[in-house]
Structure formats: C-alpha cells, structure tokens
Amino acid sequence: xxxxxxxxxxxxxxEVNLEIxxxxxxxxxxxxxxxxxxxxxxxxxxxxxxxxxMLDKLIPANKGPFPDDTIRHLFKQIFQASLGLxxxxxxxxLISRKNQSQDTIVQVGPLAIxxxxxxxxxxxxxxxxxxxxxxxxxxxxxxxxxxxxGGAYKPRTSPYDFQxxxxxxxxxxxxxxxxxxxxxxxxxxxxxxxxxxxxYLDVIxxxxxxxxxxELLKAAGSVRKPILLKRGLSATIExxxxxxxxxxxxxxxxxxxxxxxxxxxxxxTRNTLDISAVPILKQESHLPVVVDIAxxxxxxxxxxxxxxxxxxxxxxxxxxxxxxxxxxALSDAKQQLDLPQFSTLMNQLRQSGFLKDAVQxxx
Ligand code: PEP
Ligand code: MN
Numbered sequence: 001x002x003x004x005x006x007x008x009x010x011x012x013x014x015e016v017n018l019e020i021x022x023x024x025x026x027x028x029x030x031x032x033x034x035x036x037x038x039x040x041x042x043x044x045x046x047x048x049x050x051x052x053x054m055l056d057k058l059i060p061a062n063k064g065p066f067p068d069d070t071i072r073h074l075f076k077q078i079f080q081a082s083l084g085l086x087x088x089x090x091x092x093x094l095i096s097r098k099n100q101s102q103d104t105i106v107q108v109g110p111l112a113i114x115x116x117x118x119x120x121x122x123x124x125x126x127x128x129x130x131x132x133x134x135x136x137x138x139x140x141x142x143x144x145x146x147x148x149x150g151g152a153y154k155p156r157t158s159p160y161d162f163q164x165x166x167x168x169x170x171x172x173x174x175x176x177x178x179x180x181x182x183x184x185x186x187x188x189x190x191x192x193x194x195x196x197x198x199x200y201l202d203v204i205x206x207x208x209x210x211x212x213x214x215e216l217l218k219a220a221g222s223v224r225k226p227i228l229l230k231r232g233l234s235a236t237i238e239x240x241x242x243x244x245x246x247x248x249x250x251x252x253x254x255x256x257x258x259x260x261x262x263x264x265x266x267x268x269t270r271n272t273l274d275i276s277a278v279p280i281l282k283q284e285s286h287l288p289v290v291v292d293i294a295x296x297x298x299x300x301x302x303x304x305x306x307x308x309x310x311x312x313x314x315x316x317x318x319x320x321x322x323x324x325x326x327x328x329a330l331s332d333a334k335q336q337l338d339l340p341q342f343s344t345l346m347n348q349l350r351q352s353g354f355l356k357d358a359v360q361x362x363x
Contacts, residue, residue: 024078031082051079093285094248095241095255100286106226106254108202109183111146113226113256114288117356119317121185121228121290122342123149124324125332126162127169133176135324139339141180143346146360147203148177148184149319154331155189155209162330167196174200185228191219198225208233208260208295211243221250230258230292237277241285257281257289258319261296270298270335273306278313290317298335304348311354320345 055072062071092098103115113119122140127133127150137148152169154162165172170186177184183202188194189210197204203226210216211232220227227247231240244255259278261271273296281289291310293303307318323329323336337345349355 027078028082028085032085035086054079093241093245094253095244095285095287097284097286102286104253104255104286104288106256106288108147108226111183111360113290114316116316117360118311118315118354119147119290119360120145120346120355121147121149121317121319122322123173123184124151124329125294125321125336126151126154126330127165127173127186128330130172130176132324133172134179136322136339137176137180137182139324139342140322141182143343144360146182148173148180148182149205149321150184150186151331152186153189153193155187155207156331170197170200177202188220189213189216191215194219194223198223201225203228203256206230206243208235211235211240214246217243217246218250221247221252224252224254226254226256227252228256228258228290230260231262231274231277233263233271235262237274237280237284240277240281244285244287255287256317257285257287258292259289259296259315260292260319269296269302271296273297273310275309275313278310278315282314288316289314290319291315292319294319294321294332294335298332300335300337300341303337303345307345307349308352308354311349 055075058071058075059068062068066074105112105114105116107113111119122145124132124136133150140148150169150173152164152166152173154164156163173184173186176182184200185203185205186197186201187205187207188197189207191213194204194216204220204223205228206213206216206220208230209232211230212235229240229244229247232243235243240257244257247255259274259281261269261273264272266272273291273293278289278291281287293306293310297303297306303320307320310318320342321332321336322339322342324339326333326336326338329336346355
C-alpha cells in the first residue's frame, strides 16, 4: 500500500470517529429529552423492553463486517452510557445546590426564612382552646416572635390520645395569629385537606410520620404555600431530600426542611438530634433548614445548649414548643416550655449573641 493511501485511510478514520462522536451525542440528547418526558409522567426511565425492541431492529439491519454479537455488545454499552447520563441528571435535583447556588429564602408574611438571621417558630404542641392560644400568642408576640405554631391534626401513637381539634383548631390558630399580626403554621395529614388548609395557614407542615406520604407530598407541591417538611423518624438525609423534591417537582419551591431528631437506641433523649444533618442539608440543598429542639430532645433542661448548637451549625430557625400551662397540656406535656421559660430562653440566646433582633420581622 502506498504511503499516500495509508494516510488517506487514516484521515478517513479520523473523520468517521468524529461522525460517531457527533451521532453518539445526538443520541444522548434524545435520550435525555425522552427521560425528561418520562419523569414528568412519573414513569421509570430504564426500560428493558424498549432496549430489547431497539436491538431487535438493529440486528436484522446488520450487514457486517461486525458479527451480530459484537453489535449487540456495542449497543449495550451505548445504552448503559445513556443510563449513566440519566443518573447524573437525577443527582441534579431541583432542590440541589448544583442547580442553585444562592440560598432559597422562604418569605412568610413579614418573616424571611433562610439566608439570614435564625427565626423562632413557637406555640403549643396542640391547639386546645381559643383561650390557650391567646395566652401563648400574646406572650410570644411580646417577645418579638412572628410565626405561631399549633397542631390541629395530631398524628398520635395511640388512637386513644388527643387527636386535635381538626378544622376548628386551624380556625383558632389562624384567628389568633391574625389578631396579633403574626403568621401561622400547622400540620396537615391528609392530601385532600391541603387546599382547605391554605385558607387558614401561612405555612403547611408535613410531619415526621408523613415525610414519605407521597400523595401528601404531591398535594403540597400543587399549592402555592410554603411547606415545612420534617424529617421522618427513621429517614435518611437522602430520603428527606427526595421527599422535598416531590414537592418541588410539582412546582412549589417554597420548602423549609426540618431536622427533628431520628430514632436511635439512645433513650436519654426522646429522639437523637442529628446535628450534622443541618450543614449537610445546607450543603446539598439551597433550601432553608430549621431544627426542632422540642421534639428532637423531648427535654427542657438541655434546651439552651441544643438551641445554641443548632444555630452554631447554621440552622435558619428553631422550633420550640411553648404552652401557657404545660403540666396540663393535651400532648407533649413534658417538653413544652411555659411562658417564663420561653422568655428566659430568648433572653439567654439574645444575650449570648445567638439571636439578634428583638423583633423577628425582617422585611
Ligand atoms: C409537631 O411538630 O407537632 C410534630 C408532631 O412533630 P413531628 O412530626 O416532628 O413528630
Ligand atoms: Mn409536639
């Protein structure tokens, strides 16, 4: 073979390589587009039947010189690479830092949660009466607290325990908050109640026991209210992030994540506060992260150091349960602060510089 012919064939080969490269990437783009359409419908992206169909069309078209087995093997590699592409895509969730470098700020009335000073969310475990809510709310408002909590639908371990006042509880909470110029948050447990709750609430809470109630997550994603999503009792950080993605994928990006302790063998605290979850969640996601210092510990005696720890690791807020008469509270009596104890905690946090403003409204 002449030297010229050799060079010519080599340069043709280089050209074919470039063509293959272009065609492969065109194929990858198509796969991505199909994957996006599929994920929009909630279908599984990996489709072995479709892979077989594609091979069944390719093999009869093979005119050689490659034998069929080689073609099968090569295309399997191409399919595999496309799946790898989808895996990479899956990692860049909507709630991921990779998608958005700046912190999401969830605006709740006058309160901005995320990207600034930590906010305090407080109120009783359960809404019990208008009088109780009034007593707690007026005290909290005097302390500069803007976000009032109170459970109306209580997911209790025993069916014989107080289950909450339901819609009536939402009404009491909402009216009390409005009267004091506050905003309010409460847990909703049924997907069909999410829309109704929007009438009363400024933030809808999804509780630990419902973190993987996917129908509830989808319902929360369909409304345009901020969602406070609590970590499940035995949920991993990844599972919490995927639960948040369920909400975001439906178009609601106003999500606040909450670390509220996980179940371990330790009995000294009600749950084990996974303090490292806070910086990890903030690193992995752009969403604000709050720490529930009541349910995570279930103890009042260590609430100050725990509050400080949460703020020190970057929490955007704290949830503290406060009751006017904790001893007779209908739920979580042991862990709720009374009104003077709440004020003491706030003073201690302010004096030590962990909390800045006397009044929390920051917009
Ligand atoms: C609550 O905040 O009222 C509550 C029940 O918390 P959790 O879902 O974290 O147990
Ligand atoms: Mn409680």
